[in-house]
Amino acid sequence: MNPDLTIVIVNYKTKELVRRLLASIFARVKGVTFEVYLVDNASADGAVEMAAREFLQVKVIANEQNFGFAQANNQALRLAAGRHILLLNPDTELIEDTPTALVRFADSHQNAGVVGCKILNSDRSRQKSVLAFPTVCSQAFIMLKLHHLLPWLPCLRRYFQNDFDYSKTAQVDQVMGSVFLITRAALERVGLFDERFFLWFEEVDYCKMVKNAGLEVCYTPETSAVHHGGQSFAQVFAPRRQRQFNDSLTKYFRKHHGVGAWLLLKALQPFSIILALIVGLLGLKRKKYA
Helix, strand or coil: CCCCEEEEEEECCCHHHHHHHHHHHHHHCCCCCEEEEEEEECCCCCHHHHHHHHCCCCEEEEECCCCHHHHHHHHHHCCCCCCEEEEECCCEECCCCHHHHHHHHHHHCCCEEEEEEEEECCCCCEECCEECCCCHHHHHHHHCCCCCCCCCCHHHHHHCCCCCCCCCCEECCEECCCEEEEEHHHHHHHCCCCCCCCCCCHHHHHHHHHHHCCCEEEEEEEEEEEECCCCCCCCCCCHHHHHHHHHHHHHHHHHHCHHHHHHHHHHHHHHHHHHHHHHHHHHHHHHHCC
């Protein structure tokens, strides 16, 4: 009999976080049957050996090169036997039986394609985990770092969903990819992740495809998980990370908004990289002399 859930974790040099996540999964998940895939993107950090030694139930896929997030997840999705699939970032941790709650939510909402839950910071404060779909306006301001100076602009307020009520169940545009349940209905109707996205925007693209297919992206406050990663969506990117972010951003807009939007954001790329360098240096200076 197939399990209720397939849990997929993609690792890239986060061995200790993966160990903590796996321990929390096997300690907390009691209400559903499940299988776990760990896909390692050539980390060489000992995570593959650790999983094989300490968590014998885990099915490990060890890549010889870093395939990125979308392709690595697809490797497990092709093998997934679960009725639903739950993607967990390696820097997440379960503090309750979140997978069971998400499966029950999906089972009771027949049109659900993707389901996300309440995300908490390490100190258990709430983390923003719901966004609107990106627009040219919102992403242009973000690329130029103006969201730090002009957060009140309507397109930014809408993108960051500043007025979203995290205490209520809702249909949304996108949920954070750190805890990302994909229903079997979505997998059959939409398919796998678009492997043109190496890092960033793959889950945004998937939510967009889910909604285009007539399914729902849902947020539920009925359960939560800890995400030890970034404390804010308004992160400061170093130039190298900014280039990767820009690449995924422009691919998303070329795919969903056409050539005009793609060309406009392409034109802003050099400025965004320069600004990322400046902001990064200022940040380092503030940290050094704090």
